[in-house]
Amino acid sequence: MPFIRFTERPVLRNPWAEFERIRKGLDELSRGYGDRSNWYNQTNVYPALNIYEQGDRLLVTAELPGIAATDLNISLESDTLSIQGKRDNMQTEEHVSYHRREIEAGSFSRSLALPVKINPDNVTASLQNGILTITLMKATEGKPRKIDIVAE
Amino acid sequence: MQNTEKPVVSGENTKGETYYSPMVDIYETPQAVTVVADIPGVTRDGLDISLEDDILTIHGKMTCEIPEGRVLLQEYEAGHFMRRFTIAETIDQSSISANLDKGVLKIVLPKSAPAKPRKIEVQMT
Structure with a gap:
């Protein structure tokens, strides 16, 4: 049926x-219309993530300006990906007076459940120009498999 | 430095690309005014800083390519960064320097040396 x-x-x-x-x-x-400022106002989640699926892998990207790779901690526990880190923009100079202070500082932590099973031995991450890219390979059972049709 | 933002007076862009106003910190020390702006994903080549008629324009061109593949989650979108500030005359405009590190732009605007106090002698006739 x-x-x-x-x-x-x-x-x-x-x-x-x-x-x-x-x-x-x-x-x-x-x-909404994909208005980013709107999104920021609605949620308190940091960092904002984009996830792309490319065949046998997942790509997670995040905008993390001003954060050193050493201050970033990425971990994978079963199929939960966690990103933790901190941003410190305290001024060391003396006699500083602020005109504007819009950039936030402090520590953050975000975990998300991945939609597919991941091979935990094959995860890479890179931080370039303030953009974090995590590449996760799907576990063998999560990979797309072609099913052959047997002609009779 | 006056931190009044001028509205973007030039015409609308013909391309349908998104412009974001980057978050900035502006602080002042006795020697200089420093502008710190978050522009993740912008490389040195894509950065365009100009000073024209006392208006400092920061324009970060979107250069990072959007990855291929099916989008499973989209919480942020890539775009250009643009912001303008009016610079006061007390800034030494010829020695402005900028530095880009980890997606954070730092522009140092040194103050020009203050006019030396002068004593005016009154001449007796």
């Missing part, structure tokens, strides 16, 4: 399709 979700039924047979479309549209609206 084929498995068809309620919302995926053909429009003609689904009287709620139009409502579903409106609901999806409203969801899009409430998500």
Whole structure:
């Protein structure tokens, strides 16, 4: 028996399709227009992460300006990735008076559950121009596998 | 240094690229005013700092390429960085220096030497 979700039924047979479309549209609206400042205001999570999937690997990137690689601690526990670190921008000079202070300092920690199983022995991280890139290889069971069709 | 930000008066960009206003710290010491700006992902070549009509413009061009592949999570977007400040006349504009390290730009604006106090002798006639 084929498995068809309620919302995926053909429009003609689904009287709620139009409502579903409106609901999806409203969801899009409430998500905002990708306005970054808006995102920052909404959440208190630091750092912001981007995750890309490239075939057999995952790429996690984060903007971490002003943080030395030695102040950054990345760990992987089963399929939870943790990024910890601290940023220190205290001035050592004397007689400093601030006009503006927008850059935040302090320590941060973020953990996230990865969507796939990861090979823990093959994780690399690099920090370049304030951008952190973590490359995680998928575990063998998580890799895409081609299924051959046997012609009879 | 007056920290009034001038609105971007030049016309709108024709390309649909996003511009972000970087977070800055500005502090003053008796010798200089220092501007610190967070511009992650901008390399030295992509950085454009100019001083024109007492307006200091910081423009970091987006150079880092967006990785290929399916996006699973997107919490930040890459873009250009741009911010402008008006520089007071007390800054020695010829000796401004800048330094980029770990995605943090530091511009040092040295103050010009204060005018020496002069004693004016009143001549008796």
